[in-house]
Amino acid sequence: MSRYFIHLYNGTGETRDEQGSEVADLAAAEMLAVDGVRSILSEEVRRGTLDLRGRAEIADQDGRVVQTVRFSETVRICEEKKE
Numbered sequence: 001m002s003r004y005f006i007h008l009y010n011g012t013g014e015t016r017d018e019q020g021s022e023v024a025d026l027a028a029a030e031m032l033a034v035d036g037v038r039s040i041l042s043e044e045v046r047r048g049t050l051d052l053r054g055r056a057e058i059a060d061q062d063g064r065v066v067q068t069v070r071f072s073e074t075v076r077i078c079e080e081k082k083e
Contacts, residue, residue, distance in 0.1 A: 003061050004029035006036060010054030010071065020061075029058050030067055037074045 001024060005017040023029050033056040044050050052072040057065045 005059040006033045007057045011051045026066060030069060033058055033069045034074045037071050
């Protein structure tokens with residue numbers, strides 16, 4: 001198990017993960033980050049706004065950013081085609 005820290009950056013500012021999470025590997029940390037970002041985005045949609053410009057940075061125990069997850073990469077937007 002490894003400890004990863006998921007720091008969030010979006011239009012409302014920066015939220016640093018001071019505790020981190022123990023997960024099996026980087027792939028598990030990425031899944032945790034995606035889930036967190038989707039939760040944020042779902043709250044935004046409830047308020048009528050969707051801001052995809054944010055990002056989650058996954059840092060290892062040494063504080064090195066090992067992966068970045070862009071909010072825009074966590075959802076697929078489907079629109080009705082106009083004829």
